[in-house]
Every structure is written in structure tokens, then in C-alpha cells.
Amino acid sequence: MAIIGIVAVDRRGAIGKAGGLPWHYKVDLRFFKEQTTDHVCVMGRRTWASLSAPLPNRLNIILSHHLMLEPQASVICLRNALEILSLAPYLVSDIFIIGGASIYRTFFPAIERWIVTEVPLTVEDADTFMPAGYLDGFALTATQELADALVVKFYARMK
Numbered sequence: 001m002a003i004i005g006i007v008a009v010d011r012r013g014a015i016g017k018a019g020g021l022p023w024h025y026k027v028d029l030r031f032f033k034e035q036t037t038d039h040v041c042v043m044g045r046r047t048w049a050s051l052s053a054p055l056p057n058r059l060n061i062i063l064s065h066h067l068m069l070e071p072q073a074s075v076i077c078l079r080n081a082l083e084i085l086s087l088a089p090y091l092v093s094d095i096f097i098i099g100g101a102s103i104y105r106t107f108f109p110a111i112e113r114w115i116v117t118e119v120p121l122t123v124e125d126a127d128t129f130m131p132a133g134y135l136d137g138f139a140l141t142a143t144q145e146l147a148d149a150l151v152v153k154f155y156a157r158m159k
């Protein structure tokens with residue numbers, strides 16, 4: 001079990017615009033699906049609101065102080081990060097921290113690895129950015145090229 005941050009960023013660290021992703025790359029969505037399927041995905045209430053349905057074949061954990069959800073398969077809503085981190089020792093699957101910015105910030109001390117897709121764009125009017133220095137203390141371990149000039153970088157926390 002590992003706690004892994006997964007994100008796609010533009011050249012300036014932008015990740016969101018008007019409540020959604022500022023781009024649509026099928027190849028990155030496919031990559032995200034490959035990485036996270038059969039694992040746990042933790043997201044903030046705003047990122048949850050941007051999805052049309054729960055991510056299939058994954059446990060969707062939504063973090064919110066107030067959101068009340070009707071019971072549904074593969075979705076749970078928790079109130080604070082500690083509730084999620086206290087599950088970690090009992091899980092066999094990985095926990096993917098899938099955003100948005102406030103969730104990355106909340107889980108930063110717990111994240112052991114990052115998977116970062118670098119998007120070759122500079123998004124105008126982006127309104128959500130990665131916290132500065134989120135890769136401080138991490139070392140690059142691998143690089144993978146996807147189609148459409150996307151590059152995925154894998155990082156691990158230095159001991």
C-alpha cells in the first residue's frame with residue numbers, strides 16, 4: 001500500500017479552470033484509469049462535483065465538511081484527512097490522491113510518490129494551481145512519454 005499523488009499540470013502548474021480540467025487529453029485519461037483502477041481514489045468535494053459519475057472499479061472517497069450523499073456503491077464521503085489516513089494500514093490497494101489543489105495540500109505530508117503528467121500548454125485564465133514546492137523532497141525515478149507530447153514523470157520521496 002502506498003499513498004500516491006496523481007496530477008496533470010500545465011507549464012505554470014495550473015490544474016483547473018472554472019471547476020473543471022482546462023484540457024481534454026484522452027491519452028492522459030486512459031493513463032489515469034490504468035494507474036488508479038482497483039485502487040482507492042481520494043478527491044475533494046469540488047473535484048467530485050466535476051465528475052459525471054463515480055470513477056468505475058475504484059473506491060471513490062470524497063472529502064467534505066458538509067456534503068451529504070445518498071448511499072451508493074463504491075462511494076463514501078469522509079469529513080477529514082485523518083479518517084482516510086486511519087484506513088491506510090488496513091488497505092491492500094494503493095490510495096491515490098487525485099485532487100484538487102486543496103486535497104493535494106491536505107495530504108502533502110503523507111504522499112510518498114507523485115505521478116505528474118506535464119501538459120505542453122500555458123492555460124489562460126486558469127484558477128487552480130498546484131501548491132508551490134510540492135515536489136520538494138522528491139526525486140525523479142522514471143519518465144514515460146504519452147501521445148500528444150505529454151510526458152509523465154514519476155517521483156518518490158527521498159528518505
Ligand SMILES: NC(=O)c1ccc[n+]([C@@H]2O[C@H](COP(=O)([O-])OP(=O)(O)OC[C@H]3O[C@@H](n4cnc5c(N)ncnc54)[C@H](OP(=O)(O)O)[C@@H]3O)[C@@H](O)[C@H]2O)c1
Nearest residue numbers: 008015016019020021044045046047064065099100101102
Ligand atoms: N489537473 C488535474 O490533475 C486535476 C485533478 C483534480 C482536480 N483538478 C481541478 O481542480 C479544481 C478543483 O480543485 P479545488 O482545490 O478548487 O477543490 P477540491 O480540492 O476538489 O475540493 C475542495 C473541497 O474539498 C473539501 N475539503 C478540502 N480539504 C478538506 C479537509 N481537510 N477536510 C474536509 N474537507 C476538505 C472541502 O469541501 P466542503 O466545502 O464541502 O467542505 C473543499 O471545499 C477543478 O478545476 C478540478 O477540475 C485538476
